[in-house]
Amino acid sequence: MSLRDRLLEPRGLFRGALFKDMLRTHFDADGLQAGTRVGAFRIVRELGRGGMGVVYLAERADGEFEQNVALKWLQDARLSPESAALFRRERQFLAELSHPNIARLIDGGRTDEGHLWFAMEYIEGLPIDRHAETHRLDERQRVALMLPVLQAVEFAHGRLLIHRDIKPGNVMIDAGGQAKLLDFGIAGLAQESDQATAFTPEYASPEQRALGAVGTASDVWQLGRLLQAVLAAGTAQPPSRDLQAIIDKATADAPAQRYITATALKYDLERYLARRPVQARQGGPLYRWTRLVQRHPIGSLSAALVTLGVVALVGGFLYYAAVERTRLREARDETLAVNRFLNEDLLGAGDPFIGNASDAPVSDILEAGLEKAGKRFPDHPAIAGKIMVAIGHTLNSRGQYASARRAAERATRLLAQADGADASSLGEARLLDAMIDIHSGEPRAAQQRLDALIRDFPFDPDDDAPDVLAWRIRSSLAWNQQLLGRADLCARTYERILRRTRDIPENELGDAYNGLSLCQSQMARFDEAVRSARRSEAYAAKLNGIESGAASLARIRIATALSGLGRHREATTLLHREVVNLHRLLGPDHGTTATYVNLLGSMYLCANDNTAAAAWLAEAVEARRRTIGPDHAWTRGATAQYAVALLRSGRSEEARPYFERMESTRQSVDDVGSQMWIDRALGEWQLRRSNAEEALAHYRSVRETALASSDRFRSNMHAIEAGYGLSLAQSGRTQEALAAYERSIAAIPDASRCSSPLTVDAERDRQRLLAASQSR
Template identity: 30%
Template sequence: MDPTSRKLEAIEALLARVLACAPEQRAVLLDQVCGTDPAYRQRMDRLLRLAESGEGFLDRTPLRDGAEVPAGAAPPGVARRVGAYRLVRKLGSGGSAEVWLAERDDGGFAQRAAVKLVRDADAATRARFAIECGILASLEHPGIARLYEADVDARGSAYLVIEYVEGEHLTAYARRHGLPLRERLELFLQVCDAVAYAHTRLVVHRDIKPANILVGADGRVKLLDFGIAKLLDQDGGRNTTQTLHLSPAYAAPEQLTGGHVGTSTDVHALGVTLFELLTGTLPWSVEGAPMTTALRRLAERPLPPPSRHAGAGGVAARALRGDLDAIVRRALRSDAAARYPDARALADDVRRHLAHEPVAARAGATGYHLRRFVRRHWLGLASAGAVFAAMAIALGGIAWQADKARAEARSSAAVQAFLVDLFRHSSSRQADPVKARATTARELLDIGVERIQHELDDAPAHKLALLRLFGDLYGEFALSAAQVPVRRTAVPLSRRVNGGDSRELAADLIALADVSPDDAEQQSSLAEAGAILDRLGDRDSVLRAKLLVTRASSHVTTDMASAANETAGAVAILERMPPSDDLAQALYLQGLVAGYSARMAQAVGPLQRAVDVALASDGAHNPMLSTYYRQLGEAQSYTSRHDAARASLEHAIAQARAFHDENDYDLVRAQTTMAATLLNADRPREALEAALQAKAAAPTADHGIEAMQLRTYALGMASRAAARAGDAASALADAEAAVALARDFDPTGAFLGISLQRLADAQVELGRDADAERALAEATDILTHAGRRPSEASAMLRIRIALDAGRVAGAREQFASLPALDGDALSSLAAALRRDLVEAELELAEGLTVRAITRAADVVARARASELAPFLRSTIADGAVLEARARLLRGDAARARPLLADALAARHALYLPTSPRIAEAALALAEAEFALGLGADARSHLDQAEAIAAQAGLAARWVAALQHMRRLATATATPHALAERAPPRAKPL
């Protein structure tokens, strides 16, 4: 340990001793220790005052004036700029830090942020900042404020730039809005979900309190200030900060006494926060110095329940008695081991209370489970006779429940023993501990299944429980194929253990049908499960809903009408119950069916509800959230809600990263959908970036059929984005790779057909029209046999090829065969405008220049007037180029030039610098400038096109225009050249 660290530990140890003393004895102790060192004594006095102030490392104490920093001025002693940000107004201060509202003013995008600033940071402070930066950078959760930037500036001030959150402190928000109990608990669950996410990243906040929890206008919670958070695997959780950087009123006993800090430390702070949220007051007196009060209350346990503190700032006492009293008191136990182990467990108990289910905090209470049963089924037990009958049945079944509990305990113990033995396989006790520790989770699952199959035949019930467990674990890893043999083994075993008419067998049959690739097996399993439930008279249980969802999944691509009815039935059953994963899944499938039925507008509602229900039932921990957000984003994109789509897909990517493990499939899917969404939003360069990220993360082809499908999809999206952005060579390479891969695993299926379409797109961009025609012909044949029609993009490629070859009549025939556009006017606007531009190009090729000018100008005007104008920039530029081409053919260079100048600027913003579309606009602009006698400007734009041709190559239609402009540049040396030149054949996009 370096000398500085030893000195800091000595100071902290002394401060802890001083704080533990009675106030009148502290001066004596300090005199004895500090001796004749006045600087040391002054430092200890200052630290003591800070510790007793009650403020944590970053309590936000508002300024009295709140005045903004004048332009050109700076806060006293602080640079007016921090990194790329200008400090605007102090938001608060406390301990050793200040927080400022800041605005980014480096010429990039506009952004407001909160800057956390520590002046004259010493080495220890900088080290603490480095830890905090690492922690914040690793946390990506909608309930946690994000870190943007961090550094130490030239003046030695350490700073963090964090997401600026506008909102009220949790308790203030609840009080001002007069929130009822359920809404307060739902807000608290949002906090728990954010903390639980941090716990999964081995991060403990250690300063949770209402002041660090803001509620926005949308009712969403943001958790602030991981300023004293610490990774659990550093220092073994030893509490080295002790009292310097905590809030005494919310601190757990172990924080006050220097004990071990872990996830249950945050549970204690959550318990204090919940107490205050429910009652409007803290669970203990706050009279006197905060730290002294905090230390004194260690001896005042146990605490009274919240219901005894209910007052005007909270909810009624009667609503708190029972469950909530027990939950809060368990969270606030002085013994960390007796609390909930983490925030997730605390949240689960609160959710059980909301669902009128027994809570873990009251386990063992006499008569409690019966009361919970009556509370959940009050409608069916409304009459007094029914209540007494139910009580008699429940009491008569106590012995049976006890036997069942003992059997379940034995089974649980057997399962636990099996798992312990299995995990020893990867422990350091093995002969080759390095290899053992390197065993992946997937390999461990495979080893476990192999052992289950061969070792537990004499314990069928235990074997069945383990098969179900391992099947579920494979599902958590999205390894559907690996589940199949496990589920197939479980079904006959379930028939043997539970009987042919049991709900357990029905559940196992449904689980098999859900993953089976064999359609006959799937349908027979579903039919048997349905028959069992029919015989049991089960019409509206969760299991019946699962059956309907699995049936709908099997019908999604074959029988949309049945799938729609089945998802509606499942949703109707599950809507009568508390929010659940099953309801979220049913809503997701309902949205999926609508989308597959070309009813994207009707898909958005169910998909949004799937997200909301998943968050309500399981918080951000639901591994399906990424899928729900992704499908929602796709539906929003195809209904032209581009900003909402992008936000949904950012959530999808964040969720996929939050569940990052050996299986990155969700992340790849989310990134490829983001690329498609950005293309729909007319952002090709950003789309290419997302597509390349997806391609880099895509699994290799040797990981099975699902990996090959996903890699092919990622390669195809990278090809499509590269073609749009202007990198035709990369587009061709990715498309060829996708086609080669698809020929291996899907030689007659849709993956190959779609990959061939992508290949044709890249070939057309490079002028390889004959190759593109062959690829399109093969794609059409494959997709027709697969029951899918080729995309409109393929029809547009055929029109392009025909025009390049001078087959104008054939191009017109292809255009006439396009099907009518469906969907609402807004959703189909972009496609309608593209079609009108193609028709204007056809008119131009037919010599109808006036019609072409009128139609192209109309497209531009409609696009600019639309609410979707920000997402139609390429359409506006294409329309301007097309109108200008037509005007040049009519000798109207003066009106063509400004159109082309605007189009060239737009294309520079949209595409890569080597895009042929930039070359096309530059060549047309050069032609207009030569016609107007602006030779220098014309040669400058000709040079742009020449550079692109040299770097990336150009298709034949652009090469012809380039050659014409070269001749024109040479010909301008003769007096009559411009008058004698023949106009080129017009071939705009």
């Protein structure tokens, strides 16, 4: 064992972080020289050194494109197993963190000599305190600069990750003024109780300095200390009383006295910026009154006039209250009637001591509730209509489409004739009708209803607080656009409405990010799709729990995007787990379950696991038959995929009846995606039987459809052109076949990374044709 290793072994003389850093510097002083190649990158110069390695500026050297990175290098992985483990740990943490205010991981690996390294986003800018000083930011601008940092820490904490080294040098502000959190070298997991023996003394929390267990409260302390440093940079002016109170609370010695989360600290800073009372001040009435006046300045009028205005307002309210007393009594009576309906008519139906159907399915109880609502409120059609809309949404979510339709139709009639019904209530009933069309696979009918709703409920993209119903109509429109094969319109619609989210319920936001993720995947924007799906999952987990159906659907979107990135094993494992979860939550005969059983089979087909694909697609076909019928376009699309899985599994005789039936019925399918799958399936079937002209006709049809459609089918062009080329080659049209093969290769960057045997056959045939032409 070398001298260095003896000194640095766990029980060695110099086991502390300071001596480790000194010895690293001594033994590895030279580091990497400019021009040294590490992976795909070339070292430019050293940026800095620390206890977890050396950071270099490096540039991409593989000729693919220009890119600068910050390359972190562990000088000697043999220095100690602890160092190597921490380095790998940091790299894994970064791989799991995708946030606009966290420097992203780009690449990583180990050299032939055993050195560990990873490359991350290079931030060209200044540390946050120097940025504030250099740009002479005022107090409010400095607080605003801190908010993205808090959001980044909040995101990390949401993934149970504690940074443990938040300081100005680890928060860079780039040229665009965007904050980026760096260096997770000593980060830890929230559920761990290990002591953090490495830290920056000036920014270490009391529990870190005491070598105690470190939790999220330690990051809150460091955020408070960072805020203090940013406010003090380049100025002798002390912080305002509000901000000093926030700093004092965040940096309290006892963790229990600090903000309970980084989110709570962020909210108090947002209250400061909005000139609202901050919680840390715990001010009295005069303090709250002062903040009210600051939020609503009245020019040269004195605070006394404001007081008079408030007195007048109170007087007006009392008068209004007197006038409204009768109406409130009526509202109270209506509320009592609604409560009786819920307790006696709806919930009571499942009570064995009240009703006679204690074991009746929920859907039966809800359907019975539709009848009872009309009888319970004969003089209040507006109330009955609203109740029917609520019941209809639940029935639709449970896949009871016919019952949900009856609820929507009755609600629409009642609300249209009710004097007290507002336009929004009627709009909700009409939107329910459109959503039933969407869920039951009738997107064209849904589009007609949505077009009418859009005319009646316009959406203002410049309104910071949009009408919730108008927002929801556009969200439903976006989902329907992807069903109609317009993923580009879908993504644009979601992105437009997600810029205006104030006052929008979080469950609606979660659904919108879920839909956006699907459309991004259909456009081959897979990295963006993963980020959108993770936001959807965060909303769903917060509102309904991590095992809820909404959270499960968000993870399905993640699996879809991972499959598009070529991470098939990871994708199918995740999707398989969520399909089992949907079976548990919804049952096998629910339309949603059928959809994702179908998706799982498609994903196995994409991964070239044809045996598993055939098994799941067989279940999908049967589920589709039960939920939407054997002649529905989606059922036929699933059948086409199942036939392809059988063919690729060597079970061509089993597949034959399906292909023969598809040949006779393909013209009657009105869904673009299903039609394309049928043509692709028939093309491959005829190609394998050497029926070149028939195969060519099908591939020509699917190719024309894909080219005429939106970006949704761009990820399929690699395989479509391959099949088209093989059909041309079988027909003896060599030059056209070679051109199709070249187009197939050109489409690879946008491909969904599916392992189609057609692409393998196409490349083999391309090489054969090229060799034949060169030998002439």
